Amino acid sequence: xxVHSGAPIAEINAIRKHLSAVKGGRLxxxxxxxxxxxxxxxxxxxxxxxxxxxxxxxxxSTSVEDCYRLAQKYDLxxxxxxxxxxxxxxxxxxETPKSDEPAFQRSRWWTLLSNQTAAEEASIAAxxxxxxxxxxxxxxxxxxxxxxxxxxQKARELRRQFSPVCLISGGEVTVKVVNGxxxxxxxxxxxxxxxxxxxxxxxxxSAGTDGVDGNSPAAGAVVDGSTVQRATExxxxxxxxxxxFDAYPLFHAIGDAIETxxxxxxxxxxxxxxxx
Numbered sequence: 001x002x003v004h005s006g007a008p009i010a011e012i013n014a015i016r017k018h019l020s021a022v023k024g025g026r027l028x029x030x031x032x033x034x035x036x037x038x039x040x041x042x043x044x045x046x047x048x049x050x051x052x053x054x055x056x057x058x059x060x061s062t063s064v065e066d067c068y069r070l071a072q073k074y075d076l077x078x079x080x081x082x083x084x085x086x087x088x089x090x091x092x093x094x095e096t097p098k099s100d101e102p103a104f105q106r107s108r109w110w111t112l113l114s115n116q117t118a119a120e121e122a123s124i125a126a127x128x129x130x131x132x133x134x135x136x137x138x139x140x141x142x143x144x145x146x147x148x149x150x151x152x153q154k155a156r157e158l159r160r161q162f163s164p165v166c167l168i169s170g171g172e173v174t175v176k177v178v179n180g181x182x183x184x185x186x187x188x189x190x191x192x193x194x195x196x197x198x199x200x201x202x203x204x205x206s207a208g209t210d211g212v213d214g215n216s217p218a219a220g221a222v223v224d225g226s227t228v229q230r231a232t233e234x235x236x237x238x239x240x241x242x243x244x245f246d247a248y249p250l251f252h253a254i255g256d257a258i259e260t261x262x263x264x265x266x267x268x269x270x271x272x273x274x275x276x
Contacts, residue, residue: 005074006176008141009044010051014062015070017096019084023054024062024096025104031057032103042114043210043266045140045171049109059104060096067093115170115268118209122168122270131166131274134158140171144189147173147271152196152204155273164276172269181246184214186269187221187257191247193273194223194231195238201225203274207258210266216248218257220269230254 002012017024028036036057044051050058068091071077077088087093097103119135126133136154139147151169158165175185186206193204207213207220231238236250251257 001076001079004177004180005076006143006174007070007074008174009172010048010141011070013044013051013054014066015076016054017060017062018064018067018093019087020054022056024060025050025055025058025101026097027056028058028107029097029101029103033106036103036107038107038109040109040111040114041265041267042111043268046114046116049111057107058109059099059101062096064091064093064095113265113267115209115270118267118270119168119170122272123166126166126168126272129166131164132158132162133166133168135168135170137170139169139173142173144173144175144185145192148189148192148196151271151273152193152202155202155275159275164274167273167275169271169273170268173271175245177245179244180215181244182214182216182249183245183247184208184212184216184218184220186213186271187216187218187247187251188242188245189271190221190223190256191227191238191242191250194227195242197223197225198228199225201276205258205272206269208266208269209263211260211263213248216257218248218251218259219263220258221247221251221256222258223256227254227256 038057042052050061071088077085123133139150155167173185173189175188186208189206203224205222211219213220228238231250231254234253241247241250
């Protein structure tokens with residue numbers, strides 16, 4: 001229910017932390033006074049490391065008041081299971097350990113891999129292929145349609161000065177799912193881009209580094225100026241597919257789904273826009 005709410009991962013994990021016996025620093029507190037070392041493969045924003053895996057070994061920067069505020073913001077209380085709803089109605093959530101907790105005096109953290117790693121490697125590959133490369137993560141955690149508008153406009157502006165251009169954007173977009181089919185945020189983003197670049201000399205890839213997008217078997221999809229026409233010829237109505245959050249069958253049918261299988265790492269998503 002949280003994943004489908006449209007909330008970004010840091011907000012989702014704020015609530016998860018306060019419903020868990022191990023998240024939000026509680027594992028570190030339980031392990032005290034042991035010396036603690038955390039090695040991180042990060043699938044959260046760089047400025048929110050305690051959101052990673054809901055921060056079991058880190059001081060929690062969120063509070064119970066954040067949880068109550070988010071429940072109201074996304075109208076979650078009515079959707080919660082009864083046992084959880086009761087805690088919110090009574091304001092009975094217990095606070096998580098903060099930075100003054102003694103357990104954290106013997107804790108250290110190192111980030112081994114992050115979304116920045118993925119963006120840097122993609123940049124190197126694009127430069128080798130002859131593209132002028134720019135990285136823009138401004139739209140991290142934006143609504144998928146707004147992110148598409150922003151990145152496509154940015155790529156068009158760059159194309160007026162340089163060619164060919166590769167615009168790379170790391171992080172994630174958000175999708176509020178209503179009666180969803182088979183798909184995910186990357187597939188949804190790719191399909192809305194396909195509508196916006198129909199018959200244009202552009203190509204867009206959006207995929208999860210973990211190899212999994214939503215409830216689909218794909219990591220994401222790649223689209224270009226011909227995608228909408230090919231989908232229509234295959235019997236799909238892209239606009240209705242977007243409304244049903246059911247993009248995977250379309251991309252699978254026309255051969256544009258990216259299906260790698262699980263990669264074993266999760267460094268968030270990459271969106272890559274090529275303009276020539």
